[in-house]
Amino acid sequence: MTQMRKNRNDYVWDTISSVEELGRIRMAAMDTFLADFNAGKNDGRYIAGKLPLLPFEGGSFDIALSSHLLFLYSAYFSAEFHLHALQEMLRVSSEVRVFPTVTLDGSPSPHLNFVTKYLVCHGFDAEIKRVPYEFQRGGNEILLVKPV
Template sequence: MHHADGEVLGEFLVSARSLAEYRAMFQLSDDDLSGRRILDCPGGAASFTAEASTLGATVTAVDPIYARSTTALAEDAVTENDRAVAWAAANAHRYRWDWYGSPGGHAAIRRGAARRFAADLRAEPHRYIAASLPELPFPDKSFDLTLSSHLLFSYADRLDAEFHLAALHELSRVTDGEARLYPLLDYTGGALDELIGYLRTELRDKGVHTAVRKVRYEFHHGADTMLVLQPTS
């Protein structure tokens, strides 16, 4: 896909997001977290698993990057997160900084999350499963809540509609409650109304009901909604 400004992200970014960011992106309440089985897919270098676990959730993070050795990944998490932070700062015009206060505030949150991720990865490696969509190594209805950010839709320039459909169907399969996906724009901030419409129609035909819900977080301009796959009986 050609971008008019010529800025194309060469590879998938590994970002270190915090529980506070997850709460905002996915409209998470305390009830969403307490005592729930939660899947974070892809987990990246987020500290969500570590932080939500202290609140009583049983969290499983899934990402192909977890196939790396723990030591290498713990070190890479900080380096790769710095690359993601630098991308955001270099493309500051694409973003709204009010939630973070400033690019510096954004960087500080992400650096803290990367360090917490690295510590949890070393202490609780069983929480981090190396796997990737669209096929996950879990039985049906393994999780009460599934969260998925910044893979689907974000990389629509390299993941086609059929990948999206298969991935969403798989997230629905392993989830007993809701699966929530954010954001519904690509990484340049481009709208994806046609893709989302197609996917919602196809999922409905397969018995998966969906909704688009507002969230209280908008980093990319216009990224203030999430897609919710709703539980089927």
């Protein structure tokens, strides 16, 4: 939360009113997850996996979502990693969504153009759409990818 305080101007504080409220929301989400983890793991709702190789059969899901990983951490993951991760998500689902499409500093991901062009050239529709949610300034676009 220290980093959030330093960078508070990089965020839109309409839905969440303060860094302190954000901290409470994140702690509540973590508590909810931890309270459910053992039962969820036993029920098969939590399955360990790691991009770019997922432990699922092809076509297992309708939608695969990458939230706050791909593109956000472009400084840490190469364009090739992004492409392989998206190809794997497309293998296990009929639609992939990636949100947001900006990096940690709020700039457009340097990998976005390469990845979308590659996917379009290989039989996918890749579309960037604006969404009504924006917490990170500029982070209000989602990449939608589907087979043509």
